[in-house]
Amino acid sequence: MATDYDASRKSEEEQKEESLEALRLAATDKDASSSKIDEDEAEAAESFELPGADLSNEELSIEVVPKQDDEFTCSVCFLVHHRSARVSDDPLLCRDCA
Numbered sequence: 001m002a003t004d005y006d007a008s009r010k011s012e013e014e015q016k017e018e019s020l021e022a023l024r025l026a027a028t029d030k031d032a033s034s035s036k037i038d039e040d041e042a043e044a045a046e047s048f049e050l051p052g053a054d055l056s057n058e059e060l061s062i063e064v065v066p067k068q069d070d071e072f073t074c075s076v077c078f079l080v081h082h083r084s085a086r087v088s089d090d091p092l093l094c095r096d097c098a
Contacts, residue, residue, distance in 0.1 A: 010018075067073065070083050076097035087098040 067080050071080050072083060072086055072092050073080050074094040074097055075091040076093060079094065081094045085094045085096075087093045087095055
């Protein structure tokens, strides 16, 4: 923003009045915009349909393999890890939880 140094300067009192007027205008604009009818959020959300949201006729085909001899279950995160990730034996802890 360019500044005109030759322009007459306003007193502090005039600057305060202008800033007060600007605040009043902002407040009235806010009041006018908030007077719109409130819309029920749940009702508005029901009208939106997410892409790919209908998965009712889909099936997952995942083969579940039991825990192998070289794996252990962490006692903190309860995930199955390879034995190379074990940090302690009692309790069984993985690297991430240690």
